[in-house]
Amino acid sequence: MTEHAQEDQNERERADGAAHVSTGSTTEKAEATAPAIPELVIISGMSGAGRSTAAKCLEDLGWFVVDNLPPALIPTMVELGARSQGNVARIAVVVDVRGRRFFDNLRESLADLAAKHVTRRIVFLESSDxxxxxxFESVRRPHPLQGDGRIVDGIAAERDLLRELRGDADLVIDTSSLNVHELRAKMDAQFAGDEEPELRATVMSFGFKYGLPVDADLVVDCRFLPNPHWVPELRPFTGLNEEVSDYVFDQPGAKEFLNQYTELLQLIAAGYRREGKRYVTIAVGCTGGKHRSVAMSEKLAARLATEGVETVLVHRDMGRE
Structure with a gap:
């Protein structure tokens, strides 16, 4: 090889090396400057169940809230948020029956979001008929779907329309007995934290005679234990009272049930985490929701907390007669 040919070859090798370094540097820079994908919460549910209140709560927590966005445009909204250079890190979208002709596109939009690895959660607001x-009667407004029929006809049509979406929801909140402030407190409990926990659980005691909680994911029946109601000195108290709690857990099977159900919940919680489910409501019931269910809920919530599950404790019927 001549001296000039050798110099030409060396020059080409240096150029190739420079190009390789330049390409790698460009790739690393592109990865470093890749837009951050915003978190997404989709708020839906029954008309009159509190969607606007839930959306306002997230807005007060710093979320960018869009009301009545057609589901087909949700991926576009997320993409625009990603281009905001971090200014729009969390987006909440309200989807309701006013945009019902777009519901056929919702499934496609959710699949698109999953393909783009967007962290999305669906919050469904529920309430009794x-x-x-x-x-609706208090505000003297018709239901959006009642047409020429009655309010109950519109409610029934809406339930049918939203049934599939409710089944896909990550968090269902029953607002039947909640006022505005209590709903805001529930939303704050789920979304106000600085860091998103792996799993949040609501443990709710209730009385079967007042009906099952409609937002329950799991239901526990404590009626296999003797009822403190029939012990005269315990009847006036609740499961929060030490004497009542001691009575409940002195019964055969009570402690064993608590231990084994806690182990079962650990198995279920692991599955929820794998499936990306962040919220679970565990309803613990007895006849009146005053003694056995309250005592069991207190112990169960404490056990879950020690397992690293962020837990909210609610006694739905404890104050009823």
Whole structure:
């Protein structure tokens, strides 16, 4: 090889090396400057169940809230948020029956979000028919779907329309007996934390005679234990009272049930985490929701907390007679 040919070859090798370094540097820079994908919460549910209140709560917590966005445009909204250079890190979208002709696109939009690895959660606001009728009558407004029929006809049509979406929801909140402040407190409990926990659990005691909680994911029946109601000196108290709690857990099977159900919940919680489910409501019931269910809920919530599950404790019927 001549001296000039050798110099030409060396020059080409240096150029190739420079190009390689330049390409690698460009790739690393592109990765470093890749837009951050915003978190997404989709708020839906029954008309009159509190969607606007839930959305306002997230807005107060710093979320960018869009009301009545057609589901087909949700991926576009997320993409625009990603281009905001971090200014829009969390987006909440309200989807309701006003945009019902777009619901056929919702499944496709959710699949698109999953393909782009967007962290999305669906919050569904639920309420009983009686509560919804009272609310619409109090504001003297028709239900969006009642047409020429009655309010209950519109509610039934909406339930049918939203049934599939409710089944896909990560968090269902029953607002039948909640006022505005209590709903805001529930939203704050789920979304106000600086860091998103792996799993949040709501443990709710209730009385079977007042009906099952409609937002329960799991239901526990404590009626296999003797009822403190029939012990005269314990009847006036609740499961928060030490004497009542001691009575409940002195019964055969009570401690064993608590231990084994806690182990079962650990298995279920692991599955929820794998499936990306962040919220679970565990309803613990007895006859009146005053003694056994309250005592069991207190112990169960404490056990879950020691397992690293962020837990909210609610006694739905404890104050009823």
């Amino acid at each position: 009686d509560a919804l009728v009272r609310r």
